Amino acid sequence: MIPGRSGDVRYPSRPEVGIGALVLYGDRVLLVRRSNPPGAGKWSIPGGHLELGEGIYAAALRELEEEAGVLGEPLGIVGVSELIERDGRGAILYHYVLVDVLVEPRTPPEEARARSDAADLAIVDLRSALSMDLTNSARALLERVASGDLRLIPLPTRSS
Numbered sequence: 001m002i003p004g005r006s007g008d009v010r011y012p013s014r015p016e017v018g019i020g021a022l023v024l025y026g027d028r029v030l031l032v033r034r035s036n037p038p039g040a041g042k043w044s045i046p047g048g049h050l051e052l053g054e055g056i057y058a059a060a061l062r063e064l065e066e067e068a069g070v071l072g073e074p075l076g077i078v079g080v081s082e083l084i085e086r087d088g089r090g091a092i093l094y095h096y097v098l099v100d101v102l103v104e105p106r107t108p109p110e111e112a113r114a115r116s117d118a119a120d121l122a123i124v125d126l127r128s129a130l131s132m133d134l135t136n137s138a139r140a141l142l143e144r145v146a147s148g149d150l151r152l153i154p155l156p157t158r159s160s
Contacts, residue, residue, distance in 0.1 A: 009049075010037075010093055015082075019056060020047035020100040021064035022078055022141065025109045028125050029142065032067050032118035034135070038085055038094045043129075044138040045100065046070075046118065056155055060101035067118040069111065072103035076152035079141050098137050102152060 009016055022045050023030040031043045046067040050059045057074040064070050079100035087093045114121035124132070126146045134142065144150055 011091065012095055015095045015097050017050040018047055018083075018096040018098045019050050019059040019063060020045045020079075020098060020137075020141075021060040021072070021103045022100050022145070023064065023068075023070060023072060023103050023105050024145070025105065025123060028109070028123050029129050029145070030068060030070065030105070030109070030112060031122050031124065031129060031132070031134075031138070032114060033120035033122075035117040035119045038083065038096075039135040041119075041133070042135045042138075043122070043132045044135040045141065047098075047100075048117075050099075056099055057101060060103060064103060066116040067114070068121055069113045069115050070105055070107040072105045072107070074155075075102045075104055076154040078102045078150050078152060079137075079144070081137050081140065083137060100137075100141055102150070 032046050033043050034040050046064045048063045060074055061072060064072060077099060081098045083094060083096040083098060085094040109123045112121055112123060126142060129142050
């Protein structure tokens with residue numbers, strides 16, 4: 001649970017910011033199986049909430065280490081998407097703006113382990129990844145990676 005949060009992000013009063021860490025080992029990608037909703041049980045890139053006062057890169061590196069035990073260096077933003085999920089009555093159950101960061105891993109793949117709220121971890125080739133039960137946002141991102149349409153948007157470093 002994140003300090004200052006009730007632990008339940010269902011039925012938000014405003015959008016939440018989610019940060020993902022895309023880690024590629026050559027033609028293989030690091031994936032985690034989500035323990036918590038939204039997308040519990042599905043495979044995705046490591047990620048979680050952006051904390052108040054935390055930079056996007058710092059959040060990506062924190063989530064990557066918390067969920068997979070992997071250290072790395074952020075290279076830039078590779079995706080911005082959104083998740084809006086409604087319940088049976090049409091009320092907004094979840095609303096996330098998702099920012100994905102490409103991270104160059106410093107930890108060898110054999111040392112990656114599912115940790116924190118990751119139920120499992122896999123490092124698989126892109127073709128195999130696309131046949132897995134992925135979250136919609138992870139599938140869209142990995143399809144772009146597989147097609148070679150991965151554009152890097154550098155994030156300026158803060159000077160303050």
